[in-house]
Amino acid sequence: MVEQIRKNFSSDNVVPACPAVMSALMAANEGAAPAYGADAWTARLQQVAADVFQHAVQVFPVTTGTAANALALAAITPPYGAVLCDESAHIVQSECGAPDFYTGGARLLTIPSEDGRMDPAALSYVLDRHPASNVQDNLPTTLSLTQATEWGTVYDPARIADLTARARARGLAVHLDGARLANAIVHLGCTPAEATWKAGIDVLALGATKNGAMAAEAVIIFDPARAEQFARRRKRGGHGWSKQRFLSAQLLACLEDDLWLNNARQANAMAHRLAGGLFRHPGARLVYETQANEIFVMLPDRAIAHLRAAGFVFRDWPTPLGVEGTVVRLVTSYYTRVADVDAFLATWRK
Ligand SMILES: Cc1ncc(COP(=O)(O)O)c(C=O)c1O
């Protein structure tokens, strides 16, 4: 079984929870604790998150990234609203309409991009064509960005600040899908504050599951006005855990002592090693620069078949417009070792 997981590059969703998280869960499993978020771990999580992000925050643990995104969007988007997002956004492509459902029918208005990173000029172009005065149209109320993006690219904070400034100038609130935010922060070498509220983010869906947690994500709200009734919204959506201490214990393990950033550092380093090895092979063509822990690469069909016959697991990926050939996605994680990357590359070279 261990041998198989070491060959699985399909997603950071497939790896085990890291030992520190499992230890934190066992430590939290002692005795009784108040339910529904009134426990000591959830209380401490508020302060730890405020320290990490250097800002007063309200933290609402949930167990899936889809729930975090959909509930966060519902908190800032009315049913008649529109969420402007990249055409590749997870909230559009992989959440089965949860954002539409939880917002009560708001429209996800997609904007094309070359690499998953929204162009500020494109945002302004779309905003100009959906004026607030047109009551026959959904009202643009929300900008949603993903950092790191679904194509494994990373916005620099200046680009995010430009996007959020244009959005806020039109009265939009800003959501960040941070399923792989730690990977972006490590790549940028910036602080969590610079990657979020200082760049104009109002509500963050912070991912931990892909980065070492068993099942824990957090909606982190920087603007208290947008936190009103969120606990009720979460409960109504069926995501209010009775034994919330077990979610908060995972998030505390990740945020305390920079485990989340150290895990992301390992994931990114392994992705860079793998991308570097692939770059040196004439048959491989990297579709995007590898900036986080996901690699999108075009490989010859023969090589793909050879790797899979050797037991390596990875996903074919929808080929970007204008790109000919077969694109695959390779994902590394905190669990990926140098030996795993080198085994992939050695097999590839045969
Ligand atoms: C960019 C992004 N956002 C959100 C999620 C959360 O999805 P899930 O509901 O599967 O936890 C994922 C899942 O891997 C993702 O890749």
Ligand SMILES: C[C@@H](O)[C@H](N)C(=O)O
């Ligand atoms: C849905 C799938 O894309 C998942 N979010 C992943 O990154 O593996």
